[in-house]
Structure formats: structure tokens, C-alpha cells
Amino acid sequence: MTEPHHPTLLDTLGLSPGEGTLTGLAILLFVLTYVLILLEKYVHRTVAALLGACAVMVLGLLTPEQAWGSIDFNTLFLLFGMMNIVNVLSRSGFFDLVARRAMVLTRGEPVRVLWIFSLLTAVFSAFLDNVTTVLFMAPVVVTVVTRLGLRPLPYLIAVVLASNTGGTATLVGDPPNIIIGSVAGKGFGDFLTNVAPYAALATLVGIALMHLLMRVRGDLAGGDSGERLRRVLADPTPIQTNPKLMRQALWVFAVTLLLFIVGHPIGLEAGLVALTTSTFLFLIADLSPVELFERVEWATLLFFMGLFIVVGALEHVGIFERVATTLTTTIGGDIGLGILLVGFSSAIISGFVDNIPFTISMASVLRELQGTLGAGMDPLWWALSLGACLGGNLTLIGASANIVVSDIAAREGHPISFGAFIRYATPIALATVALAVGLYYAVFRLTGAGV
Template sequence: MEHHTTTILGMLGLGSKENLYWISILLFVGTYTMIILEKFFHRVPAALLGGTLAIFLGVVTPEAAWEAIDHNTMFLLIGMMIIVSVLIESGFFSILSSVALRITKGDPLKIILTFTMLTAVLSAFLDNVTTVLFMVPILISITRKLKLPPVPYVIATVLASNIGGTATLIGDPPNIIIGSLGNFTFMDFIVNLAPIVIVTHIIGTIVFIGMMKFQGHLEAKVKDEEELKRIVEEQKIEYDIVLMRKGLIIFGITIILFFLHHILHLEAGTIALFMASALMLWSKENPEKIFERVEWTTLMFFLGLFVVIGGLEHSGVFEDAARLVAGVITDPMSGILILGSLSAIISGIVDNIPFTMAMSYVLIDLAKTATFNTEPLWWALALGACLGGNLTIIGASANVVAAGLSEREGYPLKFFDFVKQGTPVTIVTVIVALGLLWLKYTIFGV
């Protein structure tokens, strides 16, 4: 990309490639620092400031900034938020919340086990964002009624979503990239990753429940049997059956199309936005009313963050990081541990999509010259990139979406609250997953 002297940095004599490289890193560090210091800065204007500053200074051109925005993620978020908004309006989530309350009988442990398991399974076959958009409103409604703190339960659900999404080709965006560039099929992911992810999810859940028990979050606040019975039975559910039927039909077709998106050669985002538009036309609901429920603050956060990260990508920072990782890999066994661990750390700090893309191209090049089987490295990259998303609140799209939903309901999900719960689970799950992958190739050699 040509950087002309007409940019602000160019006019100041700072437009060289090397300067842009370091300025893109500085911009990222500055933006990230503001997101961490949420006591002083709200993360949304912080991300937008970082993104617009990258364009303003000329680190990226407006065209390059537009290309840096992951349109598939944005379309998917907007589309699914519209469909979920209509389902909320129809009373569908109130019914689900009531059913979940009856099944779990208000027991905090049963609630956490039910929701984490359901979320992990759904995330393997839907994308994480759709699952979180679906589960979080129900969870907040239940915990609020039972006088439990919703935030730890929301975090548990998000962590389960990122773990479950690791199991299949369609579960997490990095897997879609790996499947596409590494020429792996849906069954390749099921055979190589699903068994590892099942064990990892069980251990991750045990760790999380242990932490919640230690922090006192599994202590029932409504202990009186009669009061609990009254909460379960007294739920007033208002619903619009016609609107609910339309919403569920469109939601069902959307899910089927998600499964077929490889055959149809359509991005999940295109499907979601198309089906959401069809639902708005069919339901005849007031679009303004529907759009009020769309998480615009979350979308704006992604917009800014994509541009900041686009600056790193454009300056070649990801390529250098990927080459550095590839440079220290001498055999598949050390490669699993090195690549998997570094992918987890990097994916927890920056968006895992551009890093996975850069690393995938490096692995393709590595396969041409390597004297060993590079396939295990692809699976290590998938495990690291997906599980590492649990490290911080901006490590995965699902985390940011959950934070936005929680904040809207009056329960802000802080950066360090997420780190406190997410980091221990990430460390344990990454060690377990990479250890199992390493054993698989050491013992069975396949």
C-alpha cells in the first residue's frame, strides 16, 4: 500500500514504513490501555478514538480501514440482534426463562451446569455470537428473579461458548479460516478436536464452578421453599403467538442455512442479515422499535477495534509475529506446545481472526519446506486461537456481545472482572487441550 506525503504523518516526515509499523503498535497499546482503564474511559469511545486516529494520522487509508472491518462479523451481529429482538418482543424468552426456572428449581449449581452445557453444545453448531445472544437474556432474567449476581453466570456462559465453539468447523471464526486455508473438512474437525474439546469443557466447568463456589456465587439467595415456588409460578408471561411463530420460523431457517453455508458459498453474516430483513418485512413490526434493541454500542466497539487491528495487520505486525512463531518450530511435538500457547496469548489480547489468517499462510509456506508432518500445527492453532479468546473481554466477539447485553440490563461487565474469571479457566483449558493433542500424536501418531 502506498503512503503518500499527503497524510498527516507524511507531512511531518514520519510516513516511512518503519514509522508506520511502530505507530500502529503504539495506537493499539494506547487503545488497549484505555479499554483496561475503564474507570476513566468507556471502552466504546476508546476503541472508536483509536480506529479514527489510525485513519486521521494515515496509518491506514479510509479504504483500507473499511476493508479491515470484518463485514461478516458485523452483518452476523446486526442480523442476529434483529431476529433476537423480535423474539424478545414476542415473549419467547420469557417462556424459556420460566421453563428453565422450573427445570432447575432455582438451584444455582443446576442453573450453571444446565446453561454451560447447553451453550457449549449450541456453540459447536451455531456461531458463538448467536448462542450468547440467545442465552444471556434468559440467564439474566433467571438470576435477577433469584436475587443472584448475573455477571459471574454470564461470564460462565461466554467461556462455555468459546470452548464449545472450538469443536467444529463452523463453531468459531478461526476454525472457518483454518478449514478453508488448510483444506480440512467438517469431519476432520470432529475427529481431531471434538473429543479434546469435550474433556476440556468438563475440566473447564469444574474449575469455574470451584471458583464460583469459593467466591460465594453458588449460594442460593432465595432459600425458602414456598418463596421459590411462588417465584416459579408467579411469572406473568405476556406473549404474541403470531409474532413468535414468525420469529421462530425465520430463526429455524437461519440455523439450517448456517449449516449449509459452505455448500451455498454464503457467509453466515449475509444469511443472518438477509433473514433478519425478511423477518422485519413479514412481521410488520415497527423497525425503529426493533432497532432500539440492537446493541449499537457493541457494534461501534467492534468498528473501532477492527480498524486499530487493521493498522497492525497493514503494517505487517501479524506477519512478523507469525514468522517469529514459525521460526522456533523444529518438530510437530514442540510446535503443538509453542504455537498453541502463543496463539492463545495473542488471541486473548487481539482479535483472533487476523492472527489466524496470518498464521495460516505461514503454515502453508512451512509445509512446503518442513521435513515433518505440519497437520498437528493446524489443530494447535485452532485450539490456541479459540480457547485463548477466554483470556480477556476483547479476546472473542462473544465476550464483547455478552458485556454489551449485560450492561444494557444494568449489570456492567468490567474488564478485570472478566480477567479474574476468564484467565484461570483459559490457562487450565489451554494446558489440557494442548496436552491431549500432544498425547494424541505422541502415543497414536495420528
């Protein structure tokens, strides 16, 4: 049934645009929003996304009701819930305690610093989200390496790479996966089975390559030794912890992960799980919800809302249906070819535009494609996950975690330039993308399945 036409600003001005004009406007606003996101030095990305969303509604591409309906609340609930659980863990002193133990394990050796903090970041990023992980890991790494007399820049870049590769492994680890899970209806277990093995291998290979690069460039030489090093490692400053709060938060976090795994088959989506368990944590923890809400990354949540509305305009005018038709024609039912096209193109594009808006757009295309190919096209979802998440390591603007670490590094007096990031990250990103997508393709061709 055709939806009733609501008068718009353009109608009032006597312009009465046709279908072709509306399509052109939707594409133009999408491109302009992308450009503004890339120019974050001048316009904050959240403001850019909200400007695009406002323009979509003001020009009548979507009514406010349609715009509200285009927002994926499963994604927002998941991010909001996990942010709150992580904030409580942080208040309990959990992350400070882990960082202190990790520092002792390094024994002040640069190689150990690289591997231990990279692996720690990768593991945390798999079960939290990578943006939240780098928010607390990056300052810790800066403190540790500067106290050991090492140059922070390569270690910070290593943390970025590990956060993106580690976050690729699970539904909640990286925003593109959260989007894919919600749009495709995939659960935590689906990502563990189809993506995690390749992400884990990419993580180990990525750290090994970073180790090699840093050795060649002399970044693993130097550092303090002797009595000063022993004093650093035996820092007597007590860590402020709240054991009761830590136990409560860890129990709720464990239950949340369990429900992520078993909830999808019984109709509990990840967003509802995270929202429910984080609310329960508020109930049992002796903390002010108002204070915790002040630490929520509202800018990130509003950024998602704005993008969903801008992308919703494209969907409303039929762009994704046309792109899906073209993609269907190109691959001709050859899912293997589709894996290569989606995987590598996603990686390249994600390297030069933020992988979040790209994934929102591409997920809409694949959802249209699913109507034609059915469940047999599931490997394309996993190719999108591998490409978008790992491709985010190509450049400094490829993923949200990259920008967050860059901001922290600049604030700490160790800025990361675009060129410096590329010199370390791009070769590693190309290698890990080729490895993960290529291996996934090879396994698919041999077995007819992703694993």
C-alpha cells in the same frame, strides 16, 4: 506493482517518514489502541478502536480507501444478521419462555440452578453468539437466584465461563471463531469437526470444576425452602409471547444453521447467509425494522470496524509477514510444536487483552504462515480457536461476554470485582485450556489430524 503515494498530513508538515518510521507508527498506534481498550473504565472500547482507526488514516498509514478495504465485512455481516435474528426471537418471548421452564426444572436446588443455567448458556452460545446469549441470560439468572435466596456472583461467573466454552464449539459462537472462519476460509462444519469435541468436553469439565469450587466455598448451601419456594416456582405471572412470530423466527434460525453447514462448500459464506436470512425474516415478520435496528449492538460492530483498520495498518507495513517468518523458523515445520505455541500463548495473551483484537492480529499472522506451509498448517487455526476462546475466561477483561455480564451485574446491584472473578474463573480457565489444547495436541500426534 507499487501503489502510488498519496500525500499525507506528515508529508504536508515536511516530515516525510521513511518505511521504518511508518512501521514504528503502526506498532505504536496498535499498542495505544490496546491500552485504551484495557482502560475501558475511562474510555469506551468502541471509542478507543475508532480513535485508533482515525489516527491510522490521519497519519497516512492507510488511505480511507485502503482502510475500508481492510474491514472484514463477512464478520460484520454475520454479527449483524445474527443480532437481528436473536432480537426477533427475544421479541417473540422465546427466551423468557425458556428461562421460566429452566427455573421450574431447577426445583429451587442450587446445584440444579448451576448446571441447568450453565448448560443452557453453553448451548445457546454455540448457536447464537455468546455476547448476545449473556445479554438475556445474565438478568434471568440474577432474578432466579435472588428469588431463591442465593448469592448471584458465583452463578453469574458460571454463566460467563459457560458462554465462552460453549461458544468455542462453532463458527458463530464466539467472535474469535467468526474472525478465524472469515480469514482462514473455514465453514461451520469445519469448526464442528475440529473444535466442537474439545469445546464440549471443556464445557462439561468447566461446569464440574465450578460445582466443586462453589461447594468448597459454601455457595451451594442455603436458599429458600418450603411454601415460599413453591410460590416462586409456581409463579402465575403470564409470559407475553407471540407464537406466530416465534415460529417464523425459529424456522429462519433453523434454515440459517443449515445454510451455515452446507453453504461454505457452495460459495455461501456465513456472513452472507446471516445477512440474507435475517433480511428475509424482516420481510415476513410483522415488525418495524427501524425498531429492531435500534436494538442492534452498533457499538460492537463499530468496535470491530475500528480494530480491522488498526490491524490493517500493521498488515500494510509488513508486520505480520515478519512475525509469520519468525514463527515458521521457530516451529521448523513441526505443526505439533506450533499447536502448543499458538494454543497456549493465545490463551495467556487473551486472558490479559481482549481476545477479539488479539485474534484479528494472530489470524493475520497465520494467514501469512499459510502461504508457506499450505493446508498442512490447518491445526494451527484450531489451536488458535481453542486458545483464544477458552483463554478469554482467565480474567474479567479477557472476553467481551465477561465485560457485558460485569456491567449487567453492577446494574443489578451485584458487582463482580476483578479479584472475585479471578478466584473463581482463573483456575477453571487454566484447567480447560490445558485439557482442550493438550488433548488436541495428543490426538494430533497420535493420528496426524485434529480429530
